[in-house]
Amino acid sequence: MSDFIAEPLSEDALLLRFGDSIDPAINARVHATATRLRAAALPDVCEIAPAYASLLIRFDPLAWMGLRDPDEAPHARLLDVIEPLLRNPDTAAASTMARIVEIPVCYGDEYGPDLDEAARHAQLDAREFIARHAAADYSVAMLGFAPGFPYLLGLDPVLHVPRRATPRTRVPAGSVAIGGAQTGIYPRELPGGWQIIGRTPSVLFDSDRAPPCLLAPGDRVRFRAIDEREFAALAQT
Amino acid sequence: MTIEVIKPGLLATPQDPGRAGLAHLGIGRAGAFDIPAFRLANALVANPRDACALEMTLLGPTLRFHCDARIAVAGAPLPMQIDGAGQPMWTPLFIRAGQTVTFGAMRSGSRTYLAVQGGFDFEPVLGSRSLDVNAAIGPLGRPLRVGDVLAVRKTGNGQRATKAHWSIDPRPWFDAESPLRLLPATHTHLLDAASREALFSQAFQVANDSNRVGVRLRGAQLRLDRPVELVSEGCVAGTLQLPSSGEPIALGVEHPVSGGYPRIGQIAAVDLPRFAQRRPGDALRFAPCTLEQAQRALRERERQLREMERLIATRLKHDA
Numbered sequence: 001m002s003d004f005i006a007e008p009l010s011e012d013a014l015l016l017r018f019g020d021s022i023d024p025a026i027n028a029r030v031h032a033t034a035t036r037l038r039a040a041a042l043p044d045v046c047e048i049a050p051a052y053a054s055l056l057i058r059f060d061p062l063a064w065m066g067l068r069d070p071d072e073a074p075h076a077r078l079l080d081v082i083e084p085l086l087r088n089p090d091t092a093a094a095s096t097m098a099r100i101v102e103i104p105v106c107y108g109d110e111y112g113p114d115l116d117e118a119a120r121h122a123q124l125d126a127r128e129f130i131a132r133h134a135a136a137d138y139s140v141a142m143l144g145f146a147p148g149f150p151y152l153l154g155l156d157p158v159l160h161v162p163r164r165a166t167p168r169t170r171v172p173a174g175s176v177a178i179g180g181a182q183t184g185i186y187p188r189e190l191p192g193g194w195q196i197i198g199r200t201p202s203v204l205f206d207s208d209r210a211p212p213c214l215l216a217p218g219d220r221v222r223f224r225a226i227d228e229r230e231f232a233a234l235a236q237t
Numbered sequence: 238m239t240i241e242v243i244k245p246g247l248l249a250t251p252q253d254p255g256r257a258g259l260a261h262l263g264i265g266r267a268g269a270f271d272i273p274a275f276r277l278a279n280a281l282v283a284n285p286r287d288a289c290a291l292e293m294t295l296l297g298p299t300l301r302f303h304c305d306a307r308i309a310v311a312g313a314p315l316p317m318q319i320d321g322a323g324q325p326m327w328t329p330l331f332i333r334a335g336q337t338v339t340f341g342a343m344r345s346g347s348r349t350y351l352a353v354q355g356g357f358d359f360e361p362v363l364g365s366r367s368l369d370v371n372a373a374i375g376p377l378g379r380p381l382r383v384g385d386v387l388a389v390r391k392t393g394n395g396q397r398a399t400k401a402h403w404s405i406d407p408r409p410w411f412d413a414e415s416p417l418r419l420l421p422a423t424h425t426h427l428l429d430a431a432s433r434e435a436l437f438s439q440a441f442q443v444a445n446d447s448n449r450v451g452v453r454l455r456g457a458q459l460r461l462d463r464p465v466e467l468v469s470e471g472c473v474a475g476t477l478q479l480p481s482s483g484e485p486i487a488l489g490v491e492h493p494v495s496g497g498y499p500r501i502g503q504i505a506a507v508d509l510p511r512f513a514q515r516r517p518g519d520a521l522r523f524a525p526c527t528l529e530q531a532q533r534a535l536r537e538r539e540r541q542l543r544e545m546e547r548l549i550a551t552r553l554k555h556d557a
Contacts, residue, residue: 007423008528011506011535013473022468034261049260049471051495056260056471061506062539065532074532143263144469144495147372151469188373207362207374213262 004086008075012061016086019053022181024153025091026053027141031218032089040085045078050217051142052151057082098139100220103185103200105134105176106231111199118161118178118195130225132156133197138183138221148187148205148213152221155183167193174199176223187213201235238304240353242385246298246340248370249381251357252350253289256365256374260471260494267369270449270490270513271348273410273542274312278352280549281309281329281405283392288356289366291381293349295516297340298381306332306389307354313346313411313514328404329553346413347516355390371450371491401556405545413514418505418526418534422476424465425501432459436502440520441485447517449491454521458483461499469495475504475512487512505531507538 005017016033019026030050037048037057047058057078064074107130108115119129138154145151155178163179168191171177175186177194186192187204204214215221226234242249252275255268269275269292279288291298297315310317310326317324318339324330326349332338343349359366359376368375377385419436428436435457444453459479476488478498487504488496490513504512505526515521 009422009471009500010420010473010475010503011528011532013471015471017470020468046257047260049494051470052468054470056473058257058260058473061532062536065536073529075528142469142495143261145263145493147262147264147374149263211262212264212363217261 006075006079009056011074012058014057014059014075014078015054016057017054022052022141022153024139027139027153028091029089030055032091032093033086034217036085036089037082040082042078042081051144098218098220099216100222101215102222102224103176103202104226104230104234105198105200105223106226106228107133107176107198109228111228111231112176112197114164114177114195115197118159118197121161122158124158129159129197132159133183134223134225136223138223140215140217140219140221142217143213143215145184146187146190146205147207148215150184150204150215150219150221152183155181157181159183161195163193164195167191168196171196172199174201174204176200199231201231238306238355238358238389238391240306240387240389241301241303242298242381242383242387243301243337244299245381245383245385246293247296248294249298250292250294250368250370251289251359251366251376251387252292252368253366254287255367255490256363256369259363263494264363264374265369265372265491265494266474267367267372267375267449267491268365269350269367271312271350271510273510273538274348275350275352276542277327277405277410277545277549278309278311278350279356280546281311281327281553282307282352282354283550283553284352284354284356286546288352289359289376290353291351291357293340293351295347296342297349299337299339301337302332302334304334304389308332308338309352310349311352311407311410312349313343313413314407315343315349316341325404327407329401331400343516345516346411346514348513353389355392358388358390369491370448401552403552405549409541410510411514412511413516413519415508415511416522416524417508417512418531419477419523420503420505420526420528420531422500422503424461424479424499427461427463427465427499428501429460429462432457432461435459437523437525440522443515443517443519443521444484445517447515449489451489451492452487452512452515454485454487459485459501465499467497467499469497472496473503475506475509476500477502477504489513505534507531507534
């Protein structure tokens with residue numbers, strides 16, 4: 001019996017669902033599968049996109065349909081080909097091979113206008129809140145919402161803070177924020193409802209850079225608290 | 238080899254087939270919304286299928302050509318003049334350096350493509366010359382503005398042929414009225430009985446705030462039998478999402494790469510061009526369809542499109 005559900009989303013898309021919750025073990029399975037499918041370099045497969053608990057595969061439907069038999073189902077054909085690659089995923093290898101990226105963050109004040117409120121909610125003082133946020137080991141569950149926006153796993157449950165009742169129309173680029181159990185970083189100025197606790201001078205997305213995104217799915221992330229002077233110095237470079 | 242923007246129109250953007258393969262980085266495809274019209278415009282000027290064209294929306298631009306050029310216009314019916322003289326769509330046209338091409342307002346539909354022989358010569362951004370308006374990725378980083386100077390690629394086969402005395406029949410390629418075929422999706426079975434009935438029996442209306450990201454549909458309020466909590470999953474264009482407001486949103490070509498709303502339907506790929514042509518205020522109906530039917534229809538459409546591209550190529554050779 002397989003431990004996933006394969007669902008055709010459209011004529012050219014197949015979704016593999018390994019669970020229905022935000023769970024590090026399920027997400028590790030997603031990344032291990034994505035890595036294996038990428039390595040297989042399947043013909044006419046143009047997209048392998050991990051999410052928290054699922055993997056989206058997009059393909060050329062005409063190529064996978066088979067030109068002779070008009071009723072041949074491309075999703076079933078694709079699934080036949082990838083099924084062997086989905087067995088016995090090596091999630092441990094995938095996570096030990098993951099890159100570790102350090103993200104410097106200037107917490108609080110004008111860079112983190114919601115820090116004090118978030119700390120009050122967590123019943124911590126601001127310094128404790130920062131220490132806990134910077135101490136954890138995070139991993140990039142997925143990128144989405146906007147180019148290069150990482151959804152991070154690993155937030156200390158004490159730091160779970162509900163979203164703002166009224167979303168902001170403009171959240172500055174580099175803002176490090178918490179929305180419920182999730183934490184992430186805004187790659188550019190965007191509207192958003194998460195609580196902003198700090199800001200990084202690191203550039204998360206630049207379409208002229210190769211690779212364009214600082215973070216990739218499956219990467220591990222560490223935050224390092226910096227002061228305003230260091231922020232200014234890093235922002236120059 | 239340049240074209241100057243005298244008036245930008247409502248929303249004119251460079252587009253090619255889009256930026257596939259980067260969804261894992263949160264980067265969407267964008268690209269031409271009505272792919273057959275885009276491809277036919279390119280075919281009419283002997284361009285490759287992936288050449289960069291201009292996608293015009295509702296109200297077209299005014300352009301001054303600083304070079305001789307062969308152009309073609311395909312998509313929603315859009316009045317067009319060269320130095321004040323009306324011109325047909327769906328046929329190759331010849332422009333002389335110094336002439337001005339003026340586009341008016343679309344009579345119906347919402348997207349029309351201007352292809353120029355050689356293609357618009359923008360530097361690709363992340364592998365594509367498509368502008369993702371919402372993410373601000375792509376050539377210019379924004380839609381066309383007054384004063385922009387657009388470069389055109391030189392081609393070896395820039396023969397100054399005589400005026401073409403033929404055009405292609407737009408009827409199979411432009412349709413902003415037919416019901417859109419809708420496949421079942423993950424949560425279709427969770428719609429309550431009244432909503433399931435309404436989805437296929439009632440007309441929806443395209444809301445004013447619709448754009449390339451998504452189209453909000455006004456009409457029957459749709460409800461699920463029970464609320465569902467979802468974690469974010471990958472999205473594709475044409476998905477009909479149901480936010481808690483009860484007003485469904487159909488995703489366009491600039492949709493976010495992931496989303497967590499219930500999915501109550503999927504517009505058949507073959508009908509995405511028809512979906513692309515709906516404008517705010519237009520009625521929109523759905524017709525039920527299976528994945529197998531949708532696949533067959535898609536393949537048949539692709540066969541017809543390739544056949545038309547071949548025919549056009551033959552006529553262009555003959556004219557030259």
